[in-house]
Amino acid sequence: MLIHNILAASTTRSFEYFPPKSDEESTTLATTIRQLAPLSPSFVSVTYRGGRESRQRTYDLVRKIQLQGSTAMAHLICVGHSRAEMREILQNYLAAGVCNVMALGGDIPDDPALVDSEFSHASELVALAREVGTFSIGVAAHPLGHPRSPDLASDRRYLAQKLNLADFAVTQFFFSTADWSRLVDELGALGVTKPVLPGIMPVTTLAGVQRMAQMGAAVPPALITRLEAADRRGGAVAVRAEGIAAATEMCRELLSLGAPGLHFYTLNRSTATREMHTALFGDDGYHS
Numbered sequence: 001m002l003i004h005n006i007l008a009a010s011t012t013r014s015f016e017y018f019p020p021k022s023d024e025e026s027t028t029l030a031t032t033i034r035q036l037a038p039l040s041p042s043f044v045s046v047t048y049r050g051g052r053e054s055r056q057r058t059y060d061l062v063r064k065i066q067l068q069g070s071t072a073m074a075h076l077i078c079v080g081h082s083r084a085e086m087r088e089i090l091q092n093y094l095a096a097g098v099c100n101v102m103a104l105g106g107d108i109p110d111d112p113a114l115v116d117s118e119f120s121h122a123s124e125l126v127a128l129a130r131e132v133g134t135f136s137i138g139v140a141a142h143p144l145g146h147p148r149s150p151d152l153a154s155d156r157r158y159l160a161q162k163l164n165l166a167d168f169a170v171t172q173f174f175f176s177t178a179d180w181s182r183l184v185d186e187l188g189a190l191g192v193t194k195p196v197l198p199g200i201m202p203v204t205t206l207a208g209v210q211r212m213a214q215m216g217a218a219v220p221p222a223l224i225t226r227l228e229a230a231d232r233r234g235g236a237v238a239v240r241a242e243g244i245a246a247a248t249e250m251c252r253e254l255l256s257l258g259a260p261g262l263h264f265y266t267l268n269r270s271t272a273t274r275e276m277h278t279a280l281f282g283d284d285g286y287h288s
Helices: 003-009 023-039 052-067 083-095 122-132 152-165 177-189 207-214 221-256 271-281
Strands: 012-017 043-046 072-077 100-104 136-141 168-173 196-200 261-265
Touching: 003 012, 003 136, 003 168, 012 023, 012 196, 012 271, 023 271, 043 052, 052 072, 052 083, 072 083, 083 122, 100 122, 122 136, 122 152, 136 152, 152 168, 152 177, 168 261, 177 196, 177 221, 196 221, 207 221, 221 261, 221 271, 261 271
Parallel strands: 012 043, 012 261, 043 072, 072 100, 100 136, 136 168, 168 196, 196 261
Antiparallel strands: none
């Protein structure tokens, strides 16, 4: 199914995985997919870091998920690719029955041989996918602005241009409902009303606070205070529970504000996602 049609029909719940690099990671991911499958996600997405090996792992996992009966979305990055190469990738996905893609610019690779590209921006990849066939196309959105954007105003203008070509956006993770609301309002002021799915990733350790900041989404002081208080009460177990509770509270607020769905970054683990999903939707998958 095309994801934009799924979004138009109901509030979605989606999960994101990354391709395993080893037998151990493959076993962990297989267990996670099996444990999350009963939650009947609206769709699942699979990331892609670039390079031929990573690309093949993404393709294999997406195709496997699709064959198992779930709607899968493949991440694509345009950095380091020629148009002919990317056209072939898109055609191969269509031939495999995969019609949902996430069009990303991608990070500049460390290998100088991979830097050359016939693409400058993700919007060009969106346009190529439109030429190749019938895809539902998602793009990335950063509530606090893309790290490479010179300012928030230009970030929003560029995102609006991408969304005018694409079908929906999925955000980087964030920790305040106001961040998502402001993003949607600012896009609306630019005439863009396409769905913007909030990306959800709970902070489950105090060490994670610093990691989140390094990844471009600083944890708000109020949440840090909650986590530190939990640590004093009950250590790591209490910190994890408090982080999941805070993320679940934010999800409820997002749904009450009309968010089109929730996109959970699983990190290929099932427990935190299952706990949040059950608290929000129950075991039957319906919003409580």
